[in-house]
Amino acid sequence: MRLDAYLNDEIDDLTRSQIQKLIKDENILVNGQPVAKTGYKVVSGDKISVTIPEEQPIEAVAQNIPLDVVYEDQDVLVVNKPQGMVVHPAAGHPDKTLVNAILYHCQINDDDVIRPGIVHRIDKDTSGLLMVAKNNLAKQSLMEQLKEKSNLREYLAIVHGNFKEKTGKINAPLGRSKVDRKKQAVVENGRHAVTHFEVLKQFENYSLLKLKLETGRTHQIRVHMQYIGHPVAGDPLYGPKNTLKGNGQFLHAKTLGFEHPRTHEWMEFSVEPPKIFLDTLKQLRTEH
Structure with a gap:
């Protein structure tokens, strides 16, 4: 099974595209190493670690946009x-x-x-x-x-x-x-x-x-x-x-x-x- 598909089933709070970005940014390691591509096939015994970086705080600011x-x-x-x-x-x-x-x-x-x-x-x-x-x-x-x-x-x-x-x-x-x-x-x-x-x-x-x-x-x-x-x-x-x-x-x-x-x-x-x-x-x- 593909790594991104496997994690999509296992982690409720992340979408598949978010998982793919984490893999690309080397925030997901398999057996302690980053994987070269999102299509990596997991095998029995693989140790997968997921690091979710802290989100940048979002704050709404005033913008001059037309309003009806x-x-x-x-x-x-x-x-x-x-x-x-x-x-x-x-x-x-x-x-x-x-x-x-x-x-x-x-x-x-x-x-x-x-x-x-x-x-x-x-x-x-x-x-x-x-x-x-x-x-x-x-x-x-x-x-x-x-x-x-x-x-x-x-x-x-x-x-x-x-x-x-x-x-x-x-x-x-x-x-x-x-x-x-x-x-x-x-x-x-x-x-x-x-x-x-x-x-x-x-x-x-x-x-x-x-x-x-x-x-x-x-x-x-x-x-x-x-x-x-x-x-x-x-x-x-x-x-x-x-x-x-x-x-x-x-x-x-x-x-x-x-x-x-x-x-x-x-x-x-x-x-x-x-x-x-x-x-x-x-x-x-x-x-x-």
Whole structure:
């Protein structure tokens, strides 16, 4: 068995690409010696040592990046995140994130240096609405609402295939895939995850859905739709190769609702999907 494949099975916290980099940087030794290539075949009796270097600390800094502000007051900020933008700094994406743009735009009073103000996320190639807490009062309130499922998060998605039913509920626990560590999957004893969907329009090989999140797990909609045989169109991770061409998955966080942390007034916002989403819908209608 290849060394990188063997270690990928043995070490849960590392992806195969991270393991390959550790081998290349001579942080993985076999019998006390670095190996010449990642394809080294392990044999019975090999002694393998893995050294994981200390990560360089990441800290979000203000950057002058355009920000689409939908609503703002002293406590909360609602923004429309474009496709292709990561929400907060992380390994591989140290800057040019939504957080960097927010810090330039306004002051966030939060001790979290990497995710200041962030209470929920959407994937890099998913567009749409996010609520941001500008202080501790707002952060505590918004996080509590997420926990109690009292807020509203509705998405639009173009998915593969057609449906017999008009509405549905997917209740399937999610966790890290045992086959590919970069993916999430429906797994036994995973974290509780529920997605509701409504079919808005059907085309020849695709459908337009409205989806409502009851829980907010990593990649939840994308994994749940794949699980029921209707992967999100354009999804590079969970969809088929023969799919609609775009800038990643056709998934848009259209509507966001929450109780204001200070006034307790119900607030609700909606934004249209990006141009490529609308143009693709127009094309599907023409072809239908």
